[in-house]
Amino acid sequence: MVTPRGRRPGKRDTRAEILDAARQAFRAEGYDRATIRSVARRAAVDPSLVHHYFGDKAGLFVAAMDLARDPRQVAEQLSREGGPKGVGLVLAFLAIWEGPRSTGEPGSAFVAMVQAASTAPEVATALREFLSERVWRPEGGEPAWAPALVSSQLAGIGWARYIMRVEPIASATPEEVAAFVGPTIDRYIAGAVPDDGMQTSE
Amino acid sequence: MVTPRGRRPGKRDTRAEILDAARQAFRAEGYDRATIRSVARRAAVDPSLVHHYFGDKAGLFVAAMDLARDPRQVAEQLSREGGPKGVGLVLAFLAIWEGPRSTGEPGSAFVAMVQAASTAPEVATALREFLSERVWRPEGGEPAWAPALVSSQLAGIGWARYIMRVEPIASATPEEVAAFVGPTIDRYIAGAVPDDGMQTSE
Numbered sequence: 001m002v003t004p005r006g007r008r009p010g011k012r013d014t015r016a017e018i019l020d021a022a023r024q025a026f027r028a029e030g031y032d033r034a035t036i037r038s039v040a041r042r043a044a045v046d047p048s049l050v051h052h053y054f055g056d057k058a059g060l061f062v063a064a065m066d067l068a069r070d071p072r073q074v075a076e077q078l079s080r081e082g083g084p085k086g087v088g089l090v091l092a093f094l095a096i097w098e099g100p101r102s103t104g105e106p107g108s109a110f111v112a113m114v115q116a117a118s119t120a121p122e123v124a125t126a127l128r129e130f131l132s133e134r135v136w137r138p139e140g141g142e143p144a145w146a147p148a149l150v151s152s153q154l155a156g157i158g159w160a161r162y163i164m165r166v167e168p169i170a171s172a173t174p175e176e177v178a179a180f181v182g183p184t185i186d187r188y189i190a191g192a193v194p195d196d197g198m199q200t201s202e
Numbered sequence: 203m204v205t206p207r208g209r210r211p212g213k214r215d216t217r218a219e220i221l222d223a224a225r226q227a228f229r230a231e232g233y234d235r236a237t238i239r240s241v242a243r244r245a246a247v248d249p250s251l252v253h254h255y256f257g258d259k260a261g262l263f264v265a266a267m268d269l270a271r272d273p274r275q276v277a278e279q280l281s282r283e284g285g286p287k288g289v290g291l292v293l294a295f296l297a298i299w300e301g302p303r304s305t306g307e308p309g310s311a312f313v314a315m316v317q318a319a320s321t322a323p324e325v326a327t328a329l330r331e332f333l334s335e336r337v338w339r340p341e342g343g344e345p346a347w348a349p350a351l352v353s354s355q356l357a358g359i360g361w362a363r364y365i366m367r368v369e370p371i372a373s374a375t376p377e378e379v380a381a382f383v384g385p386t387i388d389r390y391i392a393g394a395v396p397d398d399g400m401q402t403s404e
Contacts, residue, residue: 030234030321115320117365118313119232124366145382148362148371153386155366156358160350163320164330164357169350180347184355184386 015053018043022054022064027104031061031116031123058122062130065113086185090178093154097162098174107162114163149188157181217255220245224256224266229306233263233318233325260328263318267311288387292380295356299364300376309364316365351390359383 021043025034036057040047054060098106117124131151157177160169169177223245227236238259242249256262300308319326333353359379362371371379 032232032234111320114316114361118317118320128366128368144370148368149382151366151368152358152362152371152383153355154358155361156354156356159316159357159361160354164326164353166330166350166353168346169354180351181354184389187386 014043014045014049018045018050018053018060019064019066022060023103026061026064026112026116027108030119031057031112032119036060056122058120058126061116061123062126065109084182084186085189086187087178087182089150089185090154090157090181091174093157094161094174094177097158107158110158110162114159146188146191150185153181153184153188216245216247216251220247220252220255220262221266221268224262225305228263228266228314228318229310233259233314234321238262258324260322260324263325264328264332267315286384286388287391288389289380289384291352291387292356292359292383293376295359296363296376296379299360309360312360312364316361348390348393352387355383355386355390 018039022034022039025039025042028034029038034057036050037047039060040050043050050060054063096102097110102109113127117127132147157169160166161177164170220241224236224241227241227244230236231240236259238252239249241262242252245252252262256265298304299312304311315329319329334349359371362368363379366372
């Protein structure tokens with residue numbers, strides 16, 4: 001859909017205000033208890049307007065996460081200054097949750113995302129579709145396993161750092177975490193090959 | 203604590219019945235809504251008995267997860283037949299959630315764990331203490347980063363397979379997942395060294 005020119009600023013503000021209200025509602029009430037209705041009440045708009053902009057609660061949640069920045073773009077920017085892509089991707093991932101543009105406590109948006117996705121399968125589906133369409137579109141040469149493996153290791157770092165608070169991952173600097181995990185990401189991106197030294201029990 | 207000999211079988215049954223009731227309650231009501239009281243009601247015992255055996259709700263939850271099997275022991279058993287340790291550890295991790303001893307849908311206990319840990323910080327704390335005391339006690343030569351990095355990658359696989367259902371991880375056999383991820387685990391266990399080819403932006 002093409003964004004119409006000359007749209008009144010007032011309209012854009014309403015959308016932003018609904019997203020602000022949604023972030024507040026999901027943080028205060030949790031995904032399960034927050035409703036389109038409670039978000040509309042906080043934003044002082046009609047619930048039908050929330051439906052109009054965002055569809056259902058899962059769509060509203062994904063929009064409120066503000067994941068629109070492309071981590072891969074950030075990673076490519078970072079690696080332009082030299083250094084491997086994996087390190088840049090880890091730094092970009094951590095910056096989403098604790099960088100200057102993140103709101104609330106460091107990692108709190110990650111915790112909210114994990115809570116919502118584990119509570120409501122439709123949030124997991126909406127997130128998966130969002131990520132595969134917008135963040136990591138499959139490219140020609142990329143092996144099918146790469147996006148799944150990379151996202152598993154990145155999510156695992158978020159789990160260890162923000163939810164389980166496992167040391168030393170919890171207190172390390174983003175640069176330290178990236179130095180340890182970056183090579184794994186590079187290996188997955190290059191096309192992880194299963195270890196053929198493995199003996200299967202056939 | 204030493205288990206007293208000659209304890210009446212009836213006592214052990216009560217404990218097991220409470221755990222069964224807890225698993226049912228957490229599955230049906232979710233961690234947040236289940237209470238010591240609702241578990242006691244399901245088990246037809248007094249709430250004080252639940253407190254007596256398991257302390258608080260977080261303690262009851264961790265006990266109900268039945269994580270008492272040591273994944274590292276399983277991994278060592280598996281690698282006795284040849285094959286690298288990392289592959290065995292991934293297979294042991296997946297067997298906890300979808301093996302013959304797991305109950306409910308494959309992965310449902312993992313989803314419940316993630317939901318509880320992301321909703322209630324005290325569950326994350328109880329799990330972390332359980333894992334560091336019982337599953338992966340630090341040993342002499344092991345680098346401090348290894349347990350944290352290994353658990354981050356394993357948890358990330360659970361996230362991708364059971365919650366996000368990212369393909370091909372979601373539908374692959376445990377052996378396929380282990381073949382891709384095992385080498386990463388081996389690298390972390392061997393003592394991941396940060397990539398010194400990295401250029402930091404100093």
